[in-house]
Amino acid sequence: MADQTLRQWLLTDTPTSRRHAKLSAIYQGWLSFRGNTMAMIGLWILLALVGIAAFAPILSPHDPFVQDLGNRLAPLGTESHILGTDSLGRDILSRLIYGSRITLYIVALVALIAPVVGLLVGTVSGYVGGWVDVVLMRITDIFLAFPRLVLALAFVAALGAGIENAVLAISLTAWPPYARIARAETLTIRAADYISAIQLQGAGAMRIITRHIWPLCISSLIVRVTLDMAGIILAAAGLGFLGLGAQPPSPEWGAMISEGRRFILDHWWVATMPGLAIFTVSLAFNLLGDGLRDVLDPKGGE
Amino acid sequence: MSMLDINDLNVWFGHGRDRVDAVKGATFTVARGESFGLVGESGSGKSTILRAISGLAPLWSGGMAVDGTALSKQRPKAFYKTVQMVFQDPYASLHPRHSVDQVLGETLHLHGFGDIDARVVKLLDDVGLGQKFRFRYPHQLSGGQRQRVAIARALAPEPELLLLDEPTSALDVSVQAEILNLLVDLRRDRGLTYVMVSHDLSVVGHMCERLAVMQNGQIVEIMGVETLRKMEAKHPYSQSLLAASV
Numbered sequence: 001m002a003d004q005t006l007r008q009w010l011l012t013d014t015p016t017s018r019r020h021a022k023l024s025a026i027y028q029g030w031l032s033f034r035g036n037t038m039a040m041i042g043l044w045i046l047l048a049l050v051g052i053a054a055f056a057p058i059l060s061p062h063d064p065f066v067q068d069l070g071n072r073l074a075p076l077g078t079e080s081h082i083l084g085t086d087s088l089g090r091d092i093l094s095r096l097i098y099g100s101r102i103t104l105y106i107v108a109l110v111a112l113i114a115p116v117v118g119l120l121v122g123t124v125s126g127y128v129g130g131w132v133d134v135v136l137m138r139i140t141d142i143f144l145a146f147p148r149l150v151l152a153l154a155f156v157a158a159l160g161a162g163i164e165n166a167v168l169a170i171s172l173t174a175w176p177p178y179a180r181i182a183r184a185e186t187l188t189i190r191a192a193d194y195i196s197a198i199q200l201q202g203a204g205a206m207r208i209i210t211r212h213i214w215p216l217c218i219s220s221l222i223v224r225v226t227l228d229m230a231g232i233i234l235a236a237a238g239l240g241f242l243g244l245g246a247q248p249p250s251p252e253w254g255a256m257i258s259e260g261r262r263f264i265l266d267h268w269w270v271a272t273m274p275g276l277a278i279f280t281v282s283l284a285f286n287l288l289g290d291g292l293r294d295v296l297d298p299k300g301g302e
Numbered sequence: 303m304s305m306l307d308i309n310d311l312n313v314w315f316g317h318g319r320d321r322v323d324a325v326k327g328a329t330f331t332v333a334r335g336e337s338f339g340l341v342g343e344s345g346s347g348k349s350t351i352l353r354a355i356s357g358l359a360p361l362w363s364g365g366m367a368v369d370g371t372a373l374s375k376q377r378p379k380a381f382y383k384t385v386q387m388v389f390q391d392p393y394a395s396l397h398p399r400h401s402v403d404q405v406l407g408e409t410l411h412l413h414g415f416g417d418i419d420a421r422v423v424k425l426l427d428d429v430g431l432g433q434k435f436r437f438r439y440p441h442q443l444s445g446g447q448r449q450r451v452a453i454a455r456a457l458a459p460e461p462e463l464l465l466l467d468e469p470t471s472a473l474d475v476s477v478q479a480e481i482l483n484l485l486v487d488l489r490r491d492r493g494l495t496y497v498m499v500s501h502d503l504s505v506v507g508h509m510c511e512r513l514a515v516m517q518n519g520q521i522v523e524i525m526g527v528e529t530l531r532k533m534e535a536k537h538p539y540s541q542s543l544l545a546a547s548v
Contacts, residue, residue, distance in 0.1 A: 014434040018403060021437035193395035196358050197455065201412045202382040211408070215399045 029295045039291020045284035053100040062091035064098040064251045073267045084269045086260065092273050095251035099274065102252045103281060106167050106236050107229055113171035115221050118178020123209050123217060125179070126186025137183070143176040149238055156244040163236070163252065166245035170235050174228065178221055185217045219296040226289025230282030237278075253278050305463055305495040306332040306355070309365035313347070313354045324350040326519040327364075334369075334462075337489065337496040339506035339527075341543070342516030348499045349390070350519075352465045355497070356387045368463060383413060386456035387465040391472045392448035396440040402426070402451050403436045406458055413459040425454040430484060446477035453484065457492075464489075466498040470505060482508060503547040507531065515540040 011028070015021035033039055052059060061080060068089035076084050083092040125136040143151070148170075155169035189195060190213075198212055237254015239245030246252030253274040260271030313325040325347040332338040340348040353359040355366060357377040366373040368385055389395035396405060406425055410418045426436060429450040440448055449469060456464060469485065470478040482505065489496055500506050506513050507530055514524045515537065523537040535541045 015437040018437075021401065021403065024437075193389045193391060194397040197387075197389060197395050197452070198397075198408070199358070200356055200382055200387055201409045201455075201459070202377075202379045203408075203412055212397055212400075 033291050033295045036291045036294060038287045039294075042284040042287025042289075042291065045280060046288060049100050049104065049281060049284070052097055053104050056097050056101060060091075060094035060097040062094040064090060064095040065249050066090065073263065073270065075267075076269050083273050084267075086256070086270050087263060092256075092270065095256060096253070096274060096277050099251040099253045099256065099277070102163065102246060102250065103233060103278075106163070106170075106233060107281075107285075109164075109167045110171050110174060110232050111225055111229075113168070114174035115178050115225050117171075118175040118180075119182045119214065119217060119221060121175070122179035122182025122184075123186045123213050126183040127190055127205060127209050127213060133183075136179075140176045140179050143173065144180075146173070148173045149235065152235065152239060153242070153244065156239060161244045161247065163240075163246045163250070166236055166239040169239070170232055174232065177228075178224065181220060181224060182217045185220060186213055189213055189216055219293050222296065223289045223293045226285040226292075229285040230278065233278050233282065304331040305334040305336070305369055306338075306497065307365070307367040307370075308351070308355075309367075311351065311354060311362060311364040311366060313350050313359050313362045315359075315361065324359075324519055325354065325362075328514075328516075328519075328521050330514055330521065330524055332463075332495060332497055334495055335493055336512065337498065337510045339510035339513035340497065340499045340516060341501060341503060341506050341513055343501060343543075346516040347519040348516050349467050352387060352467050352497065352499055356385060356465055357381070382461075383459045384461055385463045385465065386459060386461040387467065388449070388452050388456045388469045390468040392445055392452050393440075393472065395452050396448055398440055401437050401439050402431075402443075405451060405455055409455050409458040415458075421458070425458060428457065428488070429454045444477075445473050446480060449473060449477075449481055450484070453481075453488070457488065460492075461494070463495045463497070466496055468499050468501070471500070471502065478505075485509065503530065503544065515543060 009020075010024050012020075012024060015024050033043075061082075068085070070089065071078075071081075071085055072087055072089040074081050074085040074089075076082070078084055081091050081093070083096070086092055086095070121136050121140065125133045125140075151173045152166070152169040155172055156165050159165040159168065195208060195212060198208055203212075234254060236245050237252065237257060240247075240252055240255035241258035246255045248255070256274040257271050257278075260267070260274070264271050308328055308330050311325055311328040312323065314321050314323045316322055328347075328351060330338070340351060342348050350359055354362045355368075355373075357373075360375060368381070373381070400408075403422060406422045407418050410421050415421055422436065423433065426433060431447060431450050431454070435443065435447065435451075440451075443451065449472075453469075466485070470481050473481060485496070486509065488494060496509070498506065498509055500509075507527055510527055512524065512526050513530065514521045515535070516522065517539045523535060523540045525535060525540070529535065530544070533541075533544050535544050
């Protein structure tokens with residue numbers, strides 16, 4: 001035991017305790033995740049994004065809000081403005097760096113609300129069935145019937161303009177597809193023998209849903225969430241463009257695109273740089289999501 | 303005293319025009335400590351009887367009593383401490399994301415046992431699985447090992463009546479014999495009562511003392527295993543089943 005390395009301890013075939021088995025499973029998941037190059041690229045990009053957001057004041061060369069009208073729309077590579085300046089002479093690089101905070105905020109909030117609500121509604125609806133299913137699914141249908149942005153507009157109008165309310169509104173409109181996925185998965189799982197087996201142990205509906213059905217629904221939801229992230233960032237930008245999301249001086253990436261849209265033919269970088277940032281982050285989320293799905297599904301992880 | 307009393311049991315699926323009668327007027331009793339077989343071809347309703355007893359088929363009429371207590375539509379928790387079931391397909395009856403330890407631990411927890419660690423260890427020993435399997439996931443186990451886990455799960459609440467739904471039909475022939483011997487040993491050691499469904503007459507002949515032959519949802523004949531061995535079945539369907547299995 002003494003000359004056993006930590007690696008051997010973690011990779012053992014015969015764990016000695018529940019904690020040992022858990023750590024071992026996590027380590028093996030990490031190993032298989034690490035073997036997926038694309039997923040690792042996604043993870044590094046997102047870690048970099050978190051780092052940039054955390055150290056924005058140190059990293060950014062300029063104040064993102066200071067205007068310099070004498071130096072507006074400076075091209076790429078201008079001295080001290082590597083990514084140029086926007087229509088008010090603000091340094092685009094600094095705005096992108098500060099904007100990463102807002103992007104992370106949007107992503108975190110939406111990822112916390114929409115899939116959780118969807119999972120709850122979908123699994124309860126699918127497992128309980130009967131009139132509960134009918135009621136919950138008709139509510140879902142009503143939400144699905146509205147165009148997403150129009151519904152978000154209505155919510156924001158009711159809640160008040162601002163990035164928090166915009167994100168809340170987007171989450172409220174984003175959950176129905178998750179509910180549908182979770183319900184469909186639940187319907188296939190519900191009739192499985194292992195669910196019958198736990199019913200025969202006298203387990204209640206709540207326990208079966210949270211302990212036995214959720215773990216099987218979560219991987220497909222995670223993939224769907226990561227694929228939706230790009231759309232969510234853009235929807236937040238769209239609300240900002242309509243004056244209902246991020247308010248003007250705020251360096252939100254989507255708002256920066258809609259601002260730069262006016263100059264896209266003569267000064268393409270103003271809209272392109274934040275666009276590239278959104279593209280990079282969305283791509284990172286997709287790559288990470290693919291890798292996570294492989295790790296979360298032990299059957300596919302071989 | 304009889305462990306299981308089934309009286310004029312009807313089980314059906316669906317309503318109105320979609321209604322399918324799976325079991326029609328089944329009547330039999332199983333004595334305490336006895337091993338009773340249900341045989342018949344696919345779709346004859348033998349598995350459905352087990353599902354009705356265990357409470358997984360909610361649409362039924364007639365009388366069912368376990369250990370003298372009549373069963374209602376809602377099963378109390380104590381029922382699951384007396385009656386347990388082993389499913390046919392061990393590849394489908396274990397949760398793919400739960401380790402053996404989680405499966406057995408949760409079952410023990412649900413039945414209110416305190417010394418879960420010691421009991422998990424003992425259960426794995428009882429079904430002939432070593433401790434090295436304790437933290438494995440189902441996809442790391444073979445079919446026979448999975449079925450042993452499923453048997454351990456059914457034994458966890460220390461039941462008296464075990465319902466076996468073709469417990470070996472999804473396994474290789476060599477593994478089948480191991481599992482059947484394990485079931486024979488467990489019954490002897492624990493004084494269990496078995497109701498075993500199978501379409502394999504040799505399995506039933508090996509495991510059971512009496513058997514019922516089913517056809518199209520009805521029990522056509524109940525006979526002792528000696529009758530089976532001597533090929534003295536009375537009903538023409540049983541005779542043809544016997545003839546086909548020789």
